[in-house]
Amino acid sequence: xxxxxxxxxxxxxxxxxxxxxxxxxxxxxxxxxxxxxxxxxxxxxxxxxxxxxxxxxxxxxxxxxxxxxxxxxxxxxxxxxxxxxxxxxxxxxxxxxxxxx
Numbered sequence: 001x002x003x004x005x006x007x008x009x010x011x012x013x014x015x016x017x018x019x020x021x022x023x024x025x026x027x028x029x030x031x032x033x034x035x036x037x038x039x040x041x042x043x044x045x046x047x048x049x050x051x052x053x054x055x056x057x058x059x060x061x062x063x064x065x066x067x068x069x070x071x072x073x074x075x076x077x078x079x080x081x082x083x084x085x086x087x088x089x090x091x092x093x094x095x096x097x098x099x100x101x
Contacts, residue, residue, distance in 0.1 A: 001048065002034055002041035004066065010036070011067040019071040021059045021099075030059040032071075060099070073097040 002010075010017060018035040030053040032043040043051045043062075053059040056073070063071055074096055 001044045003044050003046070004051070004062070007034060007043065007066045007068075017068070019063050019068045020074050021056065021063075021071050022074045022076070023056075024076045028054060030054075030056055032059055032063065069100060071099055073099055 007017070015036065020033040020035065021030050022033055023030045031050050032053075034041045034043060045051045051062075053062065060071065
């Protein structure tokens with residue numbers, strides 16, 4: 001778990017964490033995951049609940065405000081078999097799209 005203030009402090013101290021914006025193909029909800037070395041942190045709100053954004057632009061703007069310039073959009077697709085792919089539940093990421101924050 002990581003709050004926005006903690007993310008900004010981390011970046012001010014010279015760290016260069018990776019950022020992932022995670023969504024499901026059928027939802028318009030976006031969450032942010034911050035990767036620091038081998039640790040993964042979900043960006044949380046002041047109530048210690050996941051910070052959820054209603055648009056990709058909101059998530060990207062939040063990352064830009066923190067000082068992160070690049071992120072990866074990760075899109076989960078629930079129905080692999082519909083598009084002719086074998087469902088891989090241990091590797092659920094079908095789309096990893098690099099983008100500027």
